[in-house]
Amino acid sequence: DSGVTQTPKHLITATGQRVTLRCSPRSGDLSVYWYQQSLDQGLQFLIQYYNGEERAKGNILERFSAQQFPDLHSELNLSSLELGDSALYFCASSVAGTSGFLTDTQYFGPGTRLTVL
Amino acid sequence: GENVEQHPSTLSVQEGDSAVIKCTYSDSASNYFPWYKQELGKRPQLIIDIRSNVGEKKDQRIAVTLNKTAKHFSLHITETQPEDSAVYFCAASPIGGFKTIFGAGTRLFVKA
Numbered sequence: 001d002s003g004v005t006q007t008p009k010h011l012i013t014a015t016g017q018r019v020t021l022r023c024s025p026r027s028g029d030l031s032v033y034w035y036q037q038s039l040d041q042g043l044q045f046l047i048q049y050y051n052g053e054e055r056a057k058g059n060i061l062e063r064f065s066a067q068q069f070p071d072l073h074s075e076l077n078l079s080s081l082e083l084g085d086s087a088l089y090f091c092a093s094s095v096a097g098t099s100g101f102l103t104d105t106q107y108f109g110p111g112t113r114l115t116v117l
Numbered sequence: 118g119e120n121v122e123q124h125p126s127t128l129s130v131q132e133g134d135s136a137v138i139k140c141t142y143s144d145s146a147s148n149y150f151p152w153y154k155q156e157l158g159k160r161p162q163l164i165i166d167i168r169s170n171v172g173e174k175k176d177q178r179i180a181v182t183l184n185k186t187a188k189h190f191s192l193h194i195t196e197t198q199p200e201d202s203a204v205y206f207c208a209a210s211p212i213g214g215f216k217t218i219f220g221a222g223t224r225l226f227v228k229a
Contacts, residue, residue, distance in 0.1 A: 088158075106217060
């Protein structure tokens, strides 16, 4: 158990719908990262937040948005869902994500499996 | 943009043999290189990492080497066992650590 929690574990919805995925980082971690992993694919970086602020953006679609709240939990919102959005969505957290040799080890949550029908 | 190339994409070895997975990164500012193991349907889990001020690190049957000049780093698994079968991801994190870049993954099969 990494200490990162994600809810829900599974989500089944229809095309055109909107869903929210939730992530709670490890205690003390300030950075939260979101990744999408389609079947038999690698980890596609979506977005990173650090202490409530967006820090880095990857290949995140305009239909997707995220935020990190004052208590450091994060939510990933996916709207106008398409069949191709079906994937495992992982959240990871790390202590910092700041300069120097501070550890930036990312610890992954168990993921949310999204199925769009 | 910055990227990390990982080879091979698939690796099949006999139990007891060694396995080597290689990665090349492009961002010369990278200073932290973790390796993750992902079993089917599970989360990626950190198995070993190395920082740019170290050339090699070993943990039991797993070792990682880093050549900063060539921008190469490699994962070595000795005496492989069937439970080593999984997908392995390398990653490179630049100074500032704001965006860790992952390789595409290597699917390792260890045949009993």
